[in-house]
Amino acid sequence: MSPTRDNSPASGAVVLLSGGLDSATALYHALRKGYRCTCLIIDYGQRHRREVQAAKRIARAAGCPSHVVRLRMPWRGSALTDRRMKVPTGRSLQKIGRGIPSTYVPARNTLFLSLALGLAEAGGAEAIFIGANAVDFSGYPDCRPNYYRLMQRVARLGTKAGVEGRRIRIITPLIRKTKAQIIRKGMRLGVPYELTWSCYLGGDHPCGLCDSCRLRAKGFQEAGQRDPSLDSC
Protein backbone atom coordinates (compact mmCIF):
# COMPACT_ATOMS: atom_id res chain seq x y z
CA MET A 1 0.00 0.00 0.00
CA SER A 2 1.67 3.22 -1.12
CA PRO A 3 2.19 5.96 1.44
CA THR A 4 0.50 9.29 0.82
CA ARG A 5 2.14 11.08 3.75
CA ASP A 6 5.40 12.84 3.33
CA ASN A 7 7.13 10.76 5.97
CA SER A 8 10.43 9.19 5.17
CA PRO A 9 11.13 6.71 6.63
CA ALA A 10 7.56 5.70 7.47
CA SER A 11 6.36 6.80 10.89
CA GLY A 12 5.36 4.07 13.26
CA ALA A 13 1.83 3.63 14.53
CA VAL A 14 0.16 1.32 17.00
CA VAL A 15 -3.29 0.24 15.83
CA LEU A 16 -5.75 -1.17 18.35
CA LEU A 17 -7.33 -4.10 16.59
CA SER A 18 -10.45 -5.74 18.01
CA GLY A 19 -11.46 -7.96 15.14
CA GLY A 20 -14.47 -5.83 14.26
CA LEU A 21 -15.00 -3.80 11.14
CA ASP A 22 -14.23 -0.37 12.59
CA SER A 23 -10.75 -1.21 13.84
CA ALA A 24 -9.95 -3.11 10.63
CA THR A 25 -10.90 0.00 8.66
CA ALA A 26 -8.77 2.15 10.97
CA LEU A 27 -5.81 -0.16 10.27
CA TYR A 28 -6.17 0.08 6.51
CA HIS A 29 -6.63 3.84 6.79
CA ALA A 30 -3.35 4.09 8.75
CA LEU A 31 -1.55 1.94 6.18
CA ARG A 32 -2.86 4.08 3.34
CA LYS A 33 -1.56 7.14 5.20
CA GLY A 34 1.87 5.58 5.07
CA TYR A 35 2.29 4.46 8.66
CA ARG A 36 4.31 1.41 9.54
CA CYS A 37 1.68 -0.28 11.67
CA THR A 38 1.97 -2.60 14.64
CA CYS A 39 -1.33 -4.12 15.73
CA LEU A 40 -2.23 -4.39 19.38
CA ILE A 41 -4.81 -7.09 20.11
CA ILE A 42 -6.16 -7.41 23.62
CA ASP A 43 -7.54 -10.65 24.92
CA TYR A 44 -9.42 -9.40 27.96
CA GLY A 45 -11.57 -12.42 28.63
CA GLN A 46 -14.23 -11.75 26.03
CA ARG A 47 -17.00 -14.32 26.32
CA HIS A 48 -15.95 -15.81 23.03
CA ARG A 49 -12.63 -16.26 21.21
CA ARG A 50 -13.74 -15.20 17.77
CA GLU A 51 -12.82 -11.54 18.20
CA VAL A 52 -9.18 -12.24 18.99
CA GLN A 53 -8.91 -14.83 16.22
CA ALA A 54 -10.43 -12.37 13.74
CA ALA A 55 -8.02 -9.62 14.81
CA LYS A 56 -5.01 -11.91 14.30
CA ARG A 57 -6.22 -12.85 10.82
CA ILE A 58 -6.76 -9.22 9.85
CA ALA A 59 -3.26 -8.24 11.02
CA ARG A 60 -1.83 -11.11 8.98
CA ALA A 61 -3.85 -10.15 5.91
CA ALA A 62 -2.55 -6.60 6.21
CA GLY A 63 1.02 -7.85 6.56
CA CYS A 64 1.49 -6.18 9.94
CA PRO A 65 3.17 -7.50 13.08
CA SER A 66 0.87 -7.89 16.05
CA HIS A 67 1.08 -8.25 19.80
CA VAL A 68 -1.60 -10.07 21.75
CA VAL A 69 -1.85 -8.95 25.36
CA ARG A 70 -3.69 -11.33 27.65
CA LEU A 71 -5.32 -9.65 30.56
CA ARG A 72 -7.86 -10.88 33.05
CA MET A 73 -9.71 -7.87 34.38
CA PRO A 74 -10.31 -8.21 38.10
CA TRP A 75 -13.93 -7.18 37.78
CA ARG A 76 -17.23 -8.42 36.46
CA GLY A 77 -20.24 -6.42 35.46
CA SER A 78 -20.19 -6.49 31.67
CA ALA A 79 -22.21 -8.77 29.47
CA LEU A 80 -19.19 -9.01 27.18
CA THR A 81 -17.02 -10.67 29.80
CA ASP A 82 -19.50 -12.26 32.17
CA ARG A 83 -21.40 -15.24 30.82
CA ARG A 84 -23.96 -14.96 33.59
CA MET A 85 -25.17 -11.68 32.11
CA LYS A 86 -27.36 -11.53 29.05
CA VAL A 87 -26.27 -9.69 25.94
CA PRO A 88 -29.23 -7.54 24.88
CA THR A 89 -30.74 -8.67 21.61
CA GLY A 90 -33.57 -7.44 19.49
CA ARG A 91 -33.28 -3.77 20.47
CA SER A 92 -34.57 -1.40 17.82
CA LEU A 93 -32.02 0.74 16.00
CA GLN A 94 -33.66 3.80 17.56
CA LYS A 95 -32.85 2.52 21.03
CA ILE A 96 -29.22 1.62 20.31
CA GLY A 97 -26.92 4.42 21.44
CA ARG A 98 -29.43 5.82 23.93
CA GLY A 99 -28.27 5.01 27.40
CA ILE A 100 -25.32 2.74 28.11
CA PRO A 101 -26.10 -0.97 27.70
CA SER A 102 -24.89 -3.94 29.74
CA THR A 103 -22.21 -4.64 27.13
CA TYR A 104 -20.27 -1.63 28.43
CA VAL A 105 -16.92 -2.77 29.90
CA PRO A 106 -15.70 -0.48 32.70
CA ALA A 107 -12.73 1.67 31.66
CA ARG A 108 -12.03 -0.53 28.64
CA ASN A 109 -10.80 2.07 26.21
CA THR A 110 -8.71 3.81 28.88
CA LEU A 111 -7.06 0.48 29.54
CA PHE A 112 -6.57 -0.23 25.83
CA LEU A 113 -5.18 3.24 25.16
CA SER A 114 -2.77 2.99 28.07
CA LEU A 115 -1.40 -0.25 26.63
CA ALA A 116 -1.17 1.32 23.17
CA LEU A 117 0.50 4.37 24.66
CA GLY A 118 3.16 2.30 26.41
CA LEU A 119 3.82 0.31 23.24
CA ALA A 120 3.96 3.46 21.12
CA GLU A 121 6.29 5.22 23.52
CA ALA A 122 8.65 2.28 23.94
CA GLY A 123 8.71 1.57 20.20
CA GLY A 124 9.11 5.17 19.06
CA ALA A 125 5.72 5.25 17.30
CA GLU A 126 4.23 8.63 16.53
CA ALA A 127 0.58 7.67 16.48
CA ILE A 128 -2.08 5.44 17.94
CA PHE A 129 -5.09 4.56 15.78
CA ILE A 130 -8.35 3.47 17.34
CA GLY A 131 -11.54 2.78 15.40
CA ALA A 132 -13.84 4.44 17.94
CA ASN A 133 -17.10 5.74 16.58
CA ALA A 134 -19.63 8.07 18.16
CA VAL A 135 -22.36 7.94 15.50
CA ASP A 136 -23.54 4.38 14.89
CA PHE A 137 -22.38 3.09 18.26
CA SER A 138 -23.65 1.46 21.41
CA GLY A 139 -23.55 4.61 23.53
CA TYR A 140 -20.30 3.91 25.37
CA PRO A 141 -18.83 7.02 27.04
CA ASP A 142 -15.28 6.12 26.01
CA CYS A 143 -16.15 6.39 22.33
CA ARG A 144 -16.84 10.15 22.33
CA PRO A 145 -14.61 12.85 20.86
CA ASN A 146 -14.13 14.80 24.11
CA TYR A 147 -12.83 11.66 25.80
CA TYR A 148 -10.17 11.25 23.10
CA ARG A 149 -9.14 14.90 23.35
CA LEU A 150 -8.55 14.28 27.04
CA MET A 151 -6.57 11.10 26.42
CA GLN A 152 -4.42 13.04 23.98
CA ARG A 153 -3.48 15.32 26.88
CA VAL A 154 -2.74 12.28 29.04
CA ALA A 155 -0.35 11.05 26.32
CA ARG A 156 1.46 14.37 26.46
CA LEU A 157 1.56 14.92 30.23
CA GLY A 158 1.91 11.35 31.48
CA THR A 159 4.77 10.03 29.39
CA LYS A 160 8.48 10.68 29.09
CA ALA A 161 7.98 11.12 25.34
CA GLY A 162 5.37 13.82 25.88
CA VAL A 163 7.40 15.67 28.49
CA GLU A 164 10.40 15.63 26.17
CA GLY A 165 8.36 17.03 23.28
CA ARG A 166 7.88 13.87 21.22
CA ARG A 167 4.21 13.84 20.48
CA ILE A 168 2.22 10.62 20.24
CA ARG A 169 -1.02 11.42 18.45
CA ILE A 170 -4.21 9.53 19.24
CA ILE A 171 -6.05 9.34 15.93
CA THR A 172 -9.72 8.40 15.64
CA PRO A 173 -10.31 8.49 11.89
CA LEU A 174 -13.86 7.11 12.08
CA ILE A 175 -15.27 8.89 15.08
CA ARG A 176 -17.76 11.08 13.24
CA LYS A 177 -18.67 8.71 10.41
CA THR A 178 -21.79 6.64 10.03
CA LYS A 179 -21.33 2.90 9.74
CA ALA A 180 -22.20 3.18 6.04
CA GLN A 181 -19.50 5.80 5.50
CA ILE A 182 -16.99 3.58 7.31
CA ILE A 183 -17.88 0.62 5.13
CA ARG A 184 -17.67 2.63 1.90
CA LYS A 185 -14.28 3.91 2.97
CA GLY A 186 -13.16 0.41 3.89
CA MET A 187 -14.31 -1.00 0.56
CA ARG A 188 -12.18 1.59 -1.23
CA LEU A 189 -9.22 0.69 0.99
CA GLY A 190 -9.61 -3.04 0.38
CA VAL A 191 -10.43 -3.99 3.98
CA PRO A 192 -11.03 -7.76 4.15
CA TYR A 193 -14.43 -7.46 5.81
CA GLU A 194 -14.96 -11.19 5.34
CA LEU A 195 -12.40 -11.68 8.12
CA THR A 196 -14.03 -9.30 10.60
CA TRP A 197 -16.31 -10.34 13.44
CA SER A 198 -18.80 -7.96 15.04
CA CYS A 199 -21.31 -10.15 16.88
CA TYR A 200 -21.24 -9.83 20.67
CA LEU A 201 -22.09 -13.52 20.94
CA GLY A 202 -19.67 -16.15 19.79
CA GLY A 203 -21.77 -18.63 17.88
CA ASP A 204 -20.87 -20.29 14.61
CA HIS A 205 -22.67 -17.48 12.80
CA PRO A 206 -23.41 -13.87 13.76
CA CYS A 207 -26.66 -13.74 15.75
CA GLY A 208 -28.07 -10.84 13.75
CA LEU A 209 -29.87 -9.55 16.82
CA CYS A 210 -27.34 -7.95 19.17
CA ASP A 211 -26.63 -4.21 18.92
CA SER A 212 -23.36 -4.84 17.12
CA CYS A 213 -24.92 -7.13 14.49
CA ARG A 214 -27.75 -4.67 13.93
CA LEU A 215 -25.42 -1.69 13.48
CA ARG A 216 -23.30 -3.72 11.07
CA ALA A 217 -26.30 -4.83 9.02
CA LYS A 218 -27.63 -1.27 8.88
CA GLY A 219 -24.22 -0.06 7.73
CA PHE A 220 -23.92 -2.53 4.86
CA GLN A 221 -27.51 -1.89 3.85
CA GLU A 222 -27.08 1.89 3.79
CA ALA A 223 -23.77 1.56 1.98
CA GLY A 224 -25.52 -0.54 -0.66
CA GLN A 225 -23.06 -3.39 -0.14
CA ARG A 226 -23.39 -7.04 0.70
CA ASP A 227 -21.62 -8.05 3.90
CA PRO A 228 -18.94 -10.50 2.68
CA SER A 229 -18.76 -12.17 6.09
CA LEU A 230 -22.25 -13.57 5.43
CA ASP A 231 -20.94 -15.44 2.39
CA SER A 232 -18.46 -17.35 4.52
CA CYS A 233 -21.13 -18.51 6.99
Next chain:
Amino acid sequence: MSPTRDNSPASGAVVLLSGGLDSATALYHALRKGYRCTCLIIDYGQRHRREVQAAKRIARAAGCPSHVVRLRMPWRGSALTDRRMKVPTGRSLQKIGRGIPSTYVPARNTLFLSLALGLAEAGGAEAIFIGANAVDFSGYPDCRPNYYRLMQRVARLGTKAGVEGRRIRIITPLIRKTKAQIIRKGMRLGVPYELTWSCYLGGDHPCGLCDSCRLRAKGFQEAGQRDPSLDSC
Protein backbone atom coordinates in the same frame (compact mmCIF):
# COMPACT_ATOMS: atom_id res chain seq x y z
CA MET B 1 -9.16 1.19 62.52
CA SER B 2 -11.93 3.61 63.33
CA PRO B 3 -13.39 5.70 60.54
CA THR B 4 -13.12 9.46 60.78
CA ARG B 5 -15.31 10.21 57.77
CA ASP B 6 -19.00 10.57 58.12
CA ASN B 7 -19.76 7.76 55.71
CA SER B 8 -22.19 5.10 56.71
CA PRO B 9 -21.81 2.41 55.51
CA ALA B 10 -18.12 2.78 54.68
CA SER B 11 -17.38 3.94 51.15
CA GLY B 12 -15.38 1.60 49.00
CA ALA B 13 -11.93 2.44 47.72
CA VAL B 14 -9.46 0.73 45.43
CA VAL B 15 -5.88 1.16 46.61
CA LEU B 16 -3.02 0.59 44.18
CA LEU B 17 -0.47 -1.36 46.17
CA SER B 18 3.07 -1.78 44.85
CA GLY B 19 4.79 -3.20 47.89
CA GLY B 20 6.74 0.00 48.51
CA LEU B 21 6.39 2.35 51.44
CA ASP B 22 4.41 5.07 49.71
CA SER B 23 1.54 2.87 48.60
CA ALA B 24 1.47 1.10 51.99
CA THR B 25 1.12 4.50 53.64
CA ALA B 26 -1.63 5.45 51.20
CA LEU B 27 -3.49 2.25 52.15
CA TYR B 28 -3.31 2.95 55.87
CA HIS B 29 -4.33 6.57 55.25
CA ALA B 30 -7.41 5.38 53.33
CA LEU B 31 -8.28 2.94 56.12
CA ARG B 32 -7.95 5.67 58.72
CA LYS B 33 -10.28 7.80 56.63
CA GLY B 34 -12.84 5.07 56.97
CA TYR B 35 -12.76 3.56 53.51
CA ARG B 36 -13.45 -0.09 52.93
CA CYS B 37 -10.34 -0.83 50.90
CA THR B 38 -9.67 -3.34 48.16
CA CYS B 39 -6.03 -3.59 47.15
CA LEU B 40 -5.01 -3.83 43.51
CA ILE B 41 -1.60 -5.38 42.97
CA ILE B 42 -0.17 -5.47 39.49
CA ASP B 43 2.36 -8.05 38.47
CA TYR B 44 3.69 -6.45 35.30
CA GLY B 45 6.82 -8.47 34.86
CA GLN B 46 8.99 -6.60 37.33
CA ARG B 47 12.53 -7.94 37.22
CA HIS B 48 12.08 -9.40 40.66
CA ARG B 49 9.16 -10.91 42.58
CA ARG B 50 9.71 -9.20 45.88
CA GLU B 51 7.48 -6.23 45.14
CA VAL B 52 4.39 -8.34 44.46
CA GLN B 53 5.08 -10.58 47.47
CA ALA B 54 5.50 -7.52 49.70
CA ALA B 55 2.25 -6.01 48.43
CA LYS B 56 0.34 -9.21 49.19
CA ARG B 57 1.75 -9.30 52.73
CA ILE B 58 0.85 -5.68 53.36
CA ALA B 59 -2.74 -6.21 52.17
CA ARG B 60 -3.01 -9.22 54.49
CA ALA B 61 -1.55 -7.29 57.41
CA ALA B 62 -4.10 -4.54 56.83
CA GLY B 63 -6.92 -7.09 56.65
CA CYS B 64 -7.92 -6.05 53.14
CA PRO B 65 -8.91 -8.17 50.18
CA SER B 66 -6.62 -7.93 47.21
CA HIS B 67 -6.60 -8.67 43.51
CA VAL B 68 -3.40 -9.49 41.68
CA VAL B 69 -3.54 -8.69 37.98
CA ARG B 70 -0.89 -10.40 35.88
CA LEU B 71 0.03 -8.49 32.80
CA ARG B 72 2.89 -8.86 30.40
CA MET B 73 3.45 -5.50 28.77
CA PRO B 74 4.24 -5.93 25.08
CA TRP B 75 7.17 -3.56 25.25
CA ARG B 76 10.66 -3.32 26.61
CA GLY B 77 12.67 -0.24 27.36
CA SER B 78 12.56 0.03 31.14
CA ALA B 79 15.28 -1.11 33.50
CA LEU B 80 12.53 -2.28 35.85
CA THR B 81 11.20 -4.88 33.43
CA ASP B 82 14.16 -5.61 31.17
CA ARG B 83 17.01 -7.51 32.74
CA ARG B 84 19.32 -6.52 29.92
CA MET B 85 19.16 -2.91 31.08
CA LYS B 86 21.08 -1.66 34.06
CA VAL B 87 19.31 -0.09 37.03
CA PRO B 88 21.20 3.12 37.82
CA THR B 89 22.97 2.94 41.16
CA GLY B 90 25.08 5.35 43.09
CA ARG B 91 23.43 8.52 41.81
CA SER B 92 23.67 11.45 44.19
CA LEU B 93 20.48 12.62 45.86
CA GLN B 94 20.83 15.91 44.01
CA LYS B 95 20.64 14.10 40.69
CA ILE B 96 17.63 11.95 41.55
CA GLY B 97 14.45 13.55 40.24
CA ARG B 98 16.26 15.57 37.57
CA GLY B 99 15.57 14.04 34.22
CA ILE B 100 13.72 10.77 33.77
CA PRO B 101 15.85 7.70 34.50
CA SER B 102 15.90 4.32 32.75
CA THR B 103 13.65 2.88 35.46
CA TYR B 104 10.73 4.79 33.93
CA VAL B 105 8.10 2.34 32.64
CA PRO B 106 6.14 3.73 29.66
CA ALA B 107 2.57 4.66 30.56
CA ARG B 108 2.71 2.65 33.78
CA ASN B 109 0.53 4.79 35.99
CA THR B 110 -2.01 5.35 33.21
CA LEU B 111 -2.26 1.60 32.88
CA PHE B 112 -2.50 1.08 36.64
CA LEU B 113 -5.11 3.81 37.03
CA SER B 114 -7.20 2.39 34.20
CA LEU B 115 -7.25 -0.98 35.95
CA ALA B 116 -8.11 0.69 39.25
CA LEU B 117 -10.81 2.73 37.53
CA GLY B 118 -12.43 -0.35 36.03
CA LEU B 119 -12.35 -2.16 39.36
CA ALA B 120 -13.71 0.89 41.20
CA GLU B 121 -16.50 1.39 38.71
CA ALA B 122 -17.54 -2.25 38.60
CA GLY B 123 -17.40 -2.58 42.38
CA GLY B 124 -19.17 0.67 43.21
CA ALA B 125 -16.11 2.19 44.89
CA GLU B 126 -16.02 5.93 45.33
CA ALA B 127 -12.30 6.46 45.39
CA ILE B 128 -8.96 5.30 44.09
CA PHE B 129 -5.88 5.83 46.25
CA ILE B 130 -2.42 5.94 44.75
CA GLY B 131 0.76 6.68 46.67
CA ALA B 132 2.29 8.87 43.96
CA ASN B 133 4.78 11.43 45.14
CA ALA B 134 6.27 14.41 43.31
CA VAL B 135 8.78 15.57 45.91
CA ASP B 136 11.23 12.80 46.82
CA PHE B 137 10.72 10.87 43.62
CA SER B 138 12.55 9.57 40.59
CA GLY B 139 11.29 12.25 38.22
CA TYR B 140 8.58 10.19 36.50
CA PRO B 141 6.07 12.33 34.59
CA ASP B 142 3.11 10.24 35.74
CA CYS B 143 3.75 11.15 39.37
CA ARG B 144 2.96 14.88 39.04
CA PRO B 145 -0.18 16.64 40.29
CA ASN B 146 -1.29 17.95 36.89
CA TYR B 147 -1.27 14.41 35.51
CA TYR B 148 -3.63 13.27 38.28
CA ARG B 149 -5.96 16.20 37.72
CA LEU B 150 -6.19 15.08 34.12
CA MET B 151 -6.83 11.45 35.05
CA GLN B 152 -9.60 12.64 37.35
CA ARG B 153 -11.28 14.11 34.28
CA VAL B 154 -10.76 10.84 32.42
CA ALA B 155 -12.55 9.05 35.26
CA ARG B 156 -15.50 11.38 34.86
CA LEU B 157 -15.72 11.52 31.07
CA GLY B 158 -14.66 8.01 30.14
CA THR B 159 -16.84 5.88 32.39
CA LYS B 160 -20.52 5.10 32.71
CA ALA B 161 -20.30 6.02 36.40
CA GLY B 162 -18.91 9.44 35.57
CA VAL B 163 -21.46 10.13 32.84
CA GLU B 164 -24.24 9.14 35.22
CA GLY B 165 -22.95 11.48 37.93
CA ARG B 166 -21.32 8.94 40.26
CA ARG B 167 -17.94 10.39 40.92
CA ILE B 168 -14.86 8.21 41.41
CA ARG B 169 -12.21 10.35 43.05
CA ILE B 170 -8.52 9.75 42.38
CA ILE B 171 -6.81 10.57 45.67
CA THR B 172 -3.05 11.14 45.97
CA PRO B 173 -2.61 11.78 49.69
CA LEU B 174 1.20 11.87 49.55
CA ILE B 175 1.86 13.77 46.39
CA ARG B 176 3.30 16.91 47.97
CA LYS B 177 4.99 15.33 50.99
CA THR B 178 8.67 14.65 51.48
CA LYS B 179 9.68 11.05 52.12
CA ALA B 180 10.32 11.99 55.75
CA GLN B 181 6.81 13.40 56.10
CA ILE B 182 5.36 10.24 54.54
CA ILE B 183 7.29 8.05 56.97
CA ARG B 184 6.28 10.12 60.02
CA LYS B 185 2.67 9.90 58.91
CA GLY B 186 2.98 6.16 58.32
CA MET B 187 4.53 5.60 61.73
CA ARG B 188 1.55 7.32 63.32
CA LEU B 189 -0.82 5.17 61.26
CA GLY B 190 0.97 1.94 62.18
CA VAL B 191 2.14 1.06 58.67
CA PRO B 192 4.14 -2.19 58.83
CA TYR B 193 7.20 -0.76 57.08
CA GLU B 194 9.11 -3.93 57.85
CA LEU B 195 6.96 -5.62 55.19
CA THR B 196 7.60 -3.04 52.48
CA TRP B 197 10.16 -3.37 49.72
CA SER B 198 11.58 -0.38 47.84
CA CYS B 199 14.76 -1.61 46.16
CA TYR B 200 14.64 -1.68 42.37
CA LEU B 201 16.84 -4.76 42.41
CA GLY B 202 15.60 -8.02 43.82
CA GLY B 203 18.45 -9.31 45.92
CA ASP B 204 18.18 -10.89 49.34
CA HIS B 205 18.73 -7.45 50.86
CA PRO B 206 18.06 -3.93 49.56
CA CYS B 207 21.05 -2.76 47.50
CA GLY B 208 21.21 0.62 49.22
CA LEU B 209 22.44 2.23 46.01
CA CYS B 210 19.53 2.51 43.58
CA ASP B 211 17.42 5.70 43.51
CA SER B 212 14.62 4.04 45.42
CA CYS B 213 16.90 2.76 48.22
CA ARG B 214 18.55 6.16 48.51
CA LEU B 215 15.27 8.05 48.72
CA ARG B 216 14.04 5.60 51.34
CA ALA B 217 17.20 5.91 53.43
CA LYS B 218 17.08 9.70 53.21
CA GLY B 219 13.44 9.63 54.32
CA PHE B 220 14.06 7.49 57.41
CA GLN B 221 17.11 9.54 58.29
CA GLU B 222 15.29 12.85 58.01
CA ALA B 223 12.32 11.45 59.92
CA GLY B 224 14.69 10.41 62.70
CA GLN B 225 13.49 6.81 62.48
CA ARG B 226 15.20 3.53 61.97
CA ASP B 227 14.01 1.63 58.89
CA PRO B 228 12.47 -1.54 60.37
CA SER B 229 13.01 -3.46 57.15
CA LEU B 230 16.73 -3.34 57.85
CA ASP B 231 16.18 -5.29 61.06
CA SER B 232 14.66 -8.18 59.17
CA CYS B 233 17.62 -8.45 56.76
